[in-house]
Amino acid sequence: MNQLPSFPADTLAFDSAAARLTVDLAAIVGNWRMLDSLSGKARASAVVKADGYGVGAEAVGRALVTAGCRDFFVATAAEGRRLRGLALDARIFVLNGVWPGAEQDVFTHNLVPVINSPEQLEYLLGLGGSHDYSLHVDTGMNRLGLTIADAQALSAMPGANPVLVMSHLACADDPGDPMNHRQCRDFRAVTALFPRSEASLSSSGGIFLGEDYHLDLTRPGIALYDGGTIEAAIATIKPVITAEARILQIRTVRAGETASYGATHRFERDGRIAVVGAGYADGWLRTMSGSGVTARDDGSAGAFGFLAGQKVPVVGRITMDLTTFDISAIPENRVRSGDYVELFGPNIGLGEAAKAAGTIGYELLTSLGARYARRHVHGVPA
Numbered sequence: 001m002n003q004l005p006s007f008p009a010d011t012l013a014f015d016s017a018a019a020r021l022t023v024d025l026a027a028i029v030g031n032w033r034m035l036d037s038l039s040g041k042a043r044a045s046a047v048v049k050a051d052g053y054g055v056g057a058e059a060v061g062r063a064l065v066t067a068g069c070r071d072f073f074v075a076t077a078a079e080g081r082r083l084r085g086l087a088l089d090a091r092i093f094v095l096n097g098v099w100p101g102a103e104q105d106v107f108t109h110n111l112v113p114v115i116n117s118p119e120q121l122e123y124l125l126g127l128g129g130s131h132d133y134s135l136h137v138d139t140g141m142n143r144l145g146l147t148i149a150d151a152q153a154l155s156a157m158p159g160a161n162p163v164l165v166m167s168h169l170a171c172a173d174d175p176g177d178p179m180n181h182r183q184c185r186d187f188r189a190v191t192a193l194f195p196r197s198e199a200s201l202s203s204s205g206g207i208f209l210g211e212d213y214h215l216d217l218t219r220p221g222i223a224l225y226d227g228g229t230i231e232a233a234i235a236t237i238k239p240v241i242t243a244e245a246r247i248l249q250i251r252t253v254r255a256g257e258t259a260s261y262g263a264t265h266r267f268e269r270d271g272r273i274a275v276v277g278a279g280y281a282d283g284w285l286r287t288m289s290g291s292g293v294t295a296r297d298d299g300s301a302g303a304f305g306f307l308a309g310q311k312v313p314v315v316g317r318i319t320m321d322l323t324t325f326d327i328s329a330i331p332e333n334r335v336r337s338g339d340y341v342e343l344f345g346p347n348i349g350l351g352e353a354a355k356a357a358g359t360i361g362y363e364l365l366t367s368l369g370a371r372y373a374r375r376h377v378h379g380v381p382a
């Protein structure tokens with residue numbers, strides 16, 4: 001093993017990578033503390049499914065355990081197993097529950113399955129022993145979860161003793177939607193059936209809906225990583241992740257020439273373009289191309305990058321490994337090949353970039369892919 005901590009190999013890789021991500025762990029910890037405090041009497045957990053929304057579940061988990069987070073949610077048993085290695089005394093809930101064949105994985109790693117159906121519960125109770133489990137009751141989302149009638153029937157069974165009863169809001173990011181109140185009321189009727197269990201209703205958006213929604217445990221995911229999807233969170237939540245791509249070549253173009261596949265962008269005057277080393281294989285989605293894609297319906301003209309103090313538009317189609325930006329507005333002496341263009345981060349919001357693709361920050365983050373050099377900074381928050 002190469003032991004050169006002051007100049008580790010991955011620093012070299014980071015400094016020359018075609019595409020790279022910087023993750024600010026202190027910002028994640030700060031966001032979690034803010035969400036924990038906004039949760040009032042409830043504790044905040046941390047949702048780190050899908051590799052911590054693409055940010056890196058292990059690094060996020062380690063930072064948040066140090067900050068005092070004691071409850072984590074993942075989607076699959078495999079994600080839970082990986083997290084268990086570092087979050088030693090934390091509770092790890094597996095949202096998909098437990099299936100025949102997966103019980104070893106779940107119980108040897110002391111994971112808490114979230115039971116979503118009567119069959120799953122029957123199976124779990126049939127295993128014998130005393131396993132901690134959570135019950136997920138569907139109050140309107142019609143995704144996973146027991147019906148309210150199932151939950152009622154179950155509460156009458158001796159031995160039905162979940163550590164946590166939870167539900168999930170369908171419209172938490174829209175405080176004006178009457179469905180929030182309806183789900184909250186129905187869920188409170190369910191929690192009354194399980195007086196010995198803790199209760200949890202709110203994902204990120206729900207935390208901002210007020211005290212009624214907090215109960216015992218909140219489940220923020222996206223707001224740990226980005227506040228852009230929730231109006232009320234924008235001012236309080238710090239961006240955590242910066243994506244950059246390196247300029248591999250700068251080209252001079254003449255009026256009348258075109259850029260990229262399909263020649264969908266035609267230059268009206270002479271100018272310059274920067275070709276950077278990230279494309280749709282890196283989750284820099286093709287639907288945010290400058291032109292020439294049909295799937296986008298919001299009329300936006302494509303994504304922007306940020307370079308030398310200003311925004312520069314994507315021109316033409318984004319390709320698998322490469323994207324072309326029009327940098328004609330930047331003076332020649334301010335940019336060289338080898339410089340990095342910010343794809344999103346402090347100057348271009350994740351939500352803004354996602355919107356250009358007709359999607360949401362969640363999808364952009366979890367699409368980022370394996371090719372980025374990743375650097376986690378500020379691992380020991382002040």
Ligand SMILES: *Cc1c(COP(=O)(O)O)cnc(C)c1O
Pocket residue numbers: 047095168202203204205219220221222223
């Ligand atoms: C993903 C998920 C969350 C987190 O949602 P965010 O909107 O990212 O905060 C919470 N609860 C459940 C059941 C989820 O599936």
